[in-house]
Amino acid sequence: MKADSETLSIGAAADRFGIATHVLRYWEDEGLVTPVRDASGYRRYGPGDLVRIAVILRNQLAGMTLDQIGALLDGDRPGRRSVLEEHLRSIDDRERELARSRAMTEHALRCEAHDIVACPRFARMVDDVVHGAAWSTDGAE
Structure with missing residues (x-):
């Protein structure tokens, strides 16, 4: 020891x-x-x-669960590869959502509209959600 x-x-x-x-x-x-x-x-x-x-x-x-972290740490765990690949897909989804949020925040800082939701460009940034697209990255509506 x-x-x-x-x-x-x-x-x-x-x-x-x-x-x-x-x-x-x-x-x-x-x-x-x-x-x-x-x-x-x-x-x-x-x-x-x-x-x-x-x-x-x-x-x-x-954003990893303890089960996913267990798979990361255990090279012999069955299904390890699929668990880690799924986590990478989740990271990619969150990166896209963060980029969208960044763009909206940066626009809000520069926009001269008093009411940001009345700004046409800002509204276009969420147009897909307004018209019924899934709002979360995991496909849930």
């Missing part, structure tokens, strides 16, 4: 990432992190565990 100076307690690991200790315990229950136990039975998080925690946090911010 690594020396304690090379590992962090659950409290220190949680503090480092700004999360609660129960979150780390839950992720352990889900198999996302596997800290070693010291002689007293306390969890010790090594460098690899810290990388896994960072991967989990970064990908949660990107």
